[in-house]
Amino acid sequence: MRACVRPRGVEPPSTFPFAFLFLLGNLMLLPSPQHYSSRGTDVRDLPQSSRPRTSTKESCIRTNWRSPLAPAPHSSGDRRTPGVGSNESAAPTSFRCCCRFSMEMEGILQAEDAKDWIYKGEGAANLILSYTGSSPSMLGKVLRVKKILKDKSQPAPSCMVFSSFEQLLWGHIPELVESVKQDCLAQAYAMHVMSQYLGANHVDGGVRVQVSREFLELVEKNVLDSRPAWRVNASSIDTNADAALLIADHSLFSGNQKGSSCIAVEIKAKCGFLPTSEYISKDNSIKKQVTRYKMHQHLKFHQGEISKTSEYNPLDLFSESKERIRTAIKSFISTPQNNFRIFVNGSLVFGGMGGGADNVDPDDTDKYIEDLNKVSGLELPDFTELLSETIFKSGVLGKLLTAQKLDDHDIEGAIHLYYNITSQPCSVCKNITDVELLRKYTLLHSLPLDKSLKIVRDFLISATAKDCSLMISFRPRESGTTDSEYDSVFLESAKQTYEYKAYFVDLDVKPLDKMEHYFKLDQKIVNFYTRNGDVVPSPKGSKH
Ligand SMILES: Nc1ncnc2c1ncn2[C@@H]1O[C@H](COP(=O)(O)OP(=O)(O)OP(=O)(O)O)[C@@H](O)[C@H]1O
Ligand SMILES: *[C@@H]1O[C@H](CO)[C@@H](O)[C@H](O)[C@H]1NC(C)=O
Ligand SMILES: *[C@@H]1O[C@H](CO)[C@@H](O)[C@H](O)[C@H]1NC(C)=O
Ligand SMILES: *[C@@H]1O[C@H](CO)[C@@H](O)[C@H](O)[C@H]1NC(C)=O
Ligand SMILES: *[C@@H]1O[C@H](CO)[C@@H](O)[C@H](O)[C@H]1NC(C)=O
Ligand SMILES: *[C@@H]1O[C@H](CO)[C@@H](O)[C@H](O)[C@H]1NC(C)=O
Numbered sequence: 001m002r003a004c005v006r007p008r009g010v011e012p013p014s015t016f017p018f019a020f021l022f023l024l025g026n027l028m029l030l031p032s033p034q035h036y037s038s039r040g041t042d043v044r045d046l047p048q049s050s051r052p053r054t055s056t057k058e059s060c061i062r063t064n065w066r067s068p069l070a071p072a073p074h075s076s077g078d079r080r081t082p083g084v085g086s087n088e089s090a091a092p093t094s095f096r097c098c099c100r101f102s103m104e105m106e107g108i109l110q111a112e113d114a115k116d117w118i119y120k121g122e123g124a125a126n127l128i129l130s131y132t133g134s135s136p137s138m139l140g141k142v143l144r145v146k147k148i149l150k151d152k153s154q155p156a157p158s159c160m161v162f163s164s165f166e167q168l169l170w171g172h173i174p175e176l177v178e179s180v181k182q183d184c185l186a187q188a189y190a191m192h193v194m195s196q197y198l199g200a201n202h203v204d205g206g207v208r209v210q211v212s213r214e215f216l217e218l219v220e221k222n223v224l225d226s227r228p229a230w231r232v233n234a235s236s237i238d239t240n241a242d243a244a245l246l247i248a249d250h251s252l253f254s255g256n257q258k259g260s261s262c263i264a265v266e267i268k269a270k271c272g273f274l275p276t277s278e279y280i281s282k283d284n285s286i287k288k289q290v291t292r293y294k295m296h297q298h299l300k301f302h303q304g305e306i307s308k309t310s311e312y313n314p315l316d317l318f319s320e321s322k323e324r325i326r327t328a329i330k331s332f333i334s335t336p337q338n339n340f341r342i343f344v345n346g347s348l349v350f351g352g353m354g355g356g357a358d359n360v361d362p363d364d365t366d367k368y369i370e371d372l373n374k375v376s377g378l379e380l381p382d383f384t385e386l387l388s389e390t391i392f393k394s395g396v397l398g399k400l401l402t403a404q405k406l407d408d409h410d411i412e413g414a415i416h417l418y419y420n421i422t423s424q425p426c427s428v429c430k431n432i433t434d435v436e437l438l439r440k441y442t443l444l445h446s447l448p449l450d451k452s453l454k455i456v457r458d459f460l461i462s463a464t465a466k467d468c469s470l471m472i473s474f475r476p477r478e479s480g481t482t483d484s485e486y487d488s489v490f491l492e493s494a495k496q497t498y499e500y501k502a503y504f505v506d507l508d509v510k511p512l513d514k515m516e517h518y519f520k521l522d523q524k525i526v527n528f529y530t531r532n533g534d535v536v537p538s539p540k541g542s543k544h
């Protein structure tokens with residue numbers, strides 16, 4: 001078992017206890033080290049209690065991600081494999097320099113700072129706060145604090161400690177191993193694993209900040225009324241945590257320009273392809289024809305978690321066809337569930353609060369859309385056009401799909417390797433009667449450990465990619481602007497150019513011991529669908 005609680009005050013072993021990791025490419029977007037350095041930031045701008053002192057220890061560590069087949073340039077003992085999930089037979093990858101900046105931040109968010117943080121949203125594992133104070137260093141940022149489940153029998157949703165088997169999986173990535181010691185795994189996993197697939201310009205690891213127990217206790221009390229009741233019942237802020245992540249608010253632009261509103265959407269796109277794995281049993285072959293999303297919707301409806309199935313078809317959104325992307329966005333508007341939200345100037349104006357799964361009442365939808373029009377100045381068709389054009393043009397979903405497709409064995413294949421990695425007898429093979437299939441599974445079981453590790457690692461990276469959210473924010477480009485750091489799209493109907501940025505959020509590593517859960521859930525979803533088929537009255541317009 002893992003020990004997930006690190007008692008307050010007990011510092012993890014580390015050479016740089018206050019180290020923060022950065023990637024060079026993100027310096028412009030992250031709260032950058034310069035922010036705290038001599039370059040103009042007035043200490044008086046910072047919240048009273050959290051004035052970080054900048055003794056910036058900057059050390060540029062060259063990490064040579066190269067193929068094991070390529071001759072090692074230096075130490076013969078260097079057994080580092082190339083970047084996770086990378087094509088191992090590929091030519092030596094180009095030299096990449098990872099710069100690590102470590103920064104001492106003396107400040108701690110204290111009781112008196114709590115009033116500046118309000119509820120923004122939450123998922124199963126984290127609660128997100130937005131900053132309302134006036135310190136320039138925190139403006140436009142969110143704080144992501146860990147939660148604990150009230151039901152103690154449930155496993156901790158976010159565990160920051162590697163089991164010995166996880167050490168096998170991720171141990172070849174020095175930054176991850178180090179981050180575990182420093183309790184900033186979420187940050188390091190986003191920056192060093194997920195960004196390889198999603199692109200460093202779409203991933204923001206954030207900065208770790210220390211928080212006092214009093215700060216967390218006060219925040220917990222202050223946000224209580226804003227949280228959905230079922231979330232309050234299920235979880236609360238982990239007041240034992242001694243740090244939280246400070247991340248740019250990706251429903252806002254930094255340095256908002258006067259006069260124009262920022263419109264942002266959050267899309268939980270879910271799995272965008274149909275699996276083709278040869279390890280999928282005949283009984284489950286429906287998986288190759290019907291999306292996981294649709295089948296899961298049926299189970300959720302049956303279990304009373306949703307009052308109506310969604311019209312959203314992930315294959316439309318990922319299709320690279322503008323027409324089908326538009327269809328997907330229309331389905332989000334009519335049945336947003338927890339897959340779609342709209343923010344204006346950082347405030348939620350459409351979609352479920354607190355990660356709620358149920359639909360917006362259709363009567364309310366019209367009202368929300370009217371409001372959207374009022375606050376953003378965009379009619380719904382224009383908004384749909386702007387969003388579909390951006391998704392089409394940015395190619396950002398293509399990146400997400402690549403990461404998702406690392407799962408090429410399907411859980412029905414990967415589960416066998418999980419049992420080998422954890423040295424457990426395979427409880428799936430025990431049950432298989434199909435000789436041909438059993439032969440395939442036996443072959444999987446005879447793979448060498450490094451192959452098994454790669455398959456399970458890729459499965460877990462894919463699991464994160466299937467579960468994360470994409471935030472895209474827009475603002476009208478001021479006429480005359482030519483040199484913007486942001487990409488833009490031209491909205492023909494409104495004769496207006498919009499700047500946009502796209503960031504993935506919730507890129508946490510999935511625990512290895514979730515594999516059995518994934519397998520059982522998959523069986524449950526597929527069994528329910530094959531037994532009941534399309535029993536739920538299909539929402540109109542849904543053809544998937
Ligand atoms: N950087 C950010 N900027 C703006 N909003 C954010 C940011 N990060 C998170 N959010 C909001 O907070 C919500 C919850 O955050 P997040 O998905 O990280 O929580 P989680 O508990 O890890 O989720 P899950 O239930 O998937 O584990 C998001 O859906 C999003 O609306
Ligand atoms: C890996 O790279 C080699 C050489 O570039 C290529 O032939 C092969 O198809 C690639 N394999 C995968 C899985 O991408
Ligand atoms: C509250 O949580 C408990 C378990 O933690 C659960 O049994 C109960 O059904 C929940 N109640 C509501 C109203 O969600
Ligand atoms: C959003 O913020 C901008 C800049 O501060 C402001 O001009 C605009 O009126 C705001 N929009 C809404 C709907 O509040
Ligand atoms: C993998 O698991 C199978 C079945 O449990 C077992 O027979 C086999 O010896 C294991 N292989 C390795 C390499 O550990
Ligand atoms: C094995 O099959 C039986 C009957 O089909 C089923 O009840 C049981 O849950 C299965 N066990 C596993 C581990 O899948």
Ligand SMILES: [Zn+2]
Nearest residue numbers: 416426429441
């Ligand atoms: Zn097996």
